[in-house]
Amino acid sequence: MNDANDRKHFYVCKEEDLTDNEMLRIDPPDQPPVVVYRVDGKFFATDNTCTHGEASLAEGEVDDDFIIECPFHGGTFDIRTGEAVDFPCVLPLKSYPVTVKGGCVYVNLDEGKAPA
Numbered sequence: 001m002n003d004a005n006d007r008k009h010f011y012v013c014k015e016e017d018l019t020d021n022e023m024l025r026i027d028p029p030d031q032p033p034v035v036v037y038r039v040d041g042k043f044f045a046t047d048n049t050c051t052h053g054e055a056s057l058a059e060g061e062v063d064d065d066f067i068i069e070c071p072f073h074g075g076t077f078d079i080r081t082g083e084a085v086d087f088p089c090v091l092p093l094k095s096y097p098v099t100v101k102g103g104c105v106y107v108n109l110d111e112g113k114a115p116a
Contacts, residue, residue, distance in 0.1 A: 007109040012036050015103045018043075023068075025058035028109055034096060036107060037062050037079045043098040044079045045107045051084065051091035083115045 012026055018038040025048050027033050033048035035058040044066070048057050055072030062068045067076045067085060075089030082093035092115045097108040 008111070009099075009106045010109050012045075012098075012105040012107055015100055015105055018105070021062050021064065023058055023062055025056065026107070028107075031109060033058075034107060034109070035068075036098065036105065037068065039064065039066050039079065043100060043105055045096040045098050046077065046079055046082050046093040047112075050075065050077075050089065051093060052089045057093075081115050082113075 010028055013024060018024055020038055023035050023037045025033055025035050034045050035048040036045045039062060050057055050070040050072060052075050053072040055070050057068050057070060060069045060071045066079050068079050069076050073088050076086040077089060077093050078085055082095035084090050084092050094112040094114045096112045099106050
């Protein structure tokens with residue numbers, strides 16, 4: 001359970017709840033939605049809303065190359081950094097550190113950043 005002041009360890013799910021190339025949208029209190037991805041056994045998190053249009057990236061497609069494709073116009077982002085990869089997306093997403101402890105996945109909502 002999350003304490004309202006513990007944004008550094010926001011619980012997402014159990015590690016086995018996500019398989020490779022699967023993602024999960026979370027709606028933290030007082031913050032825009034975030035999507036958590038599992039690719040090649042590793043976990044990543046970015047803002048959920050595409051920077052090009054008001055589309056939910058959790059409804060897009062993620063691949064083995066760590067790329068999420070927006071379902072709205074097909075632009076892509078690198079889920080490791082939030083960097084916009086393909087047009088029409090040009091503005092980056094904010095990405096968040098993810099940790100796995102005791103089989104549980106946590107996102108650090110205080111440490112989110114966009115690529116420079």
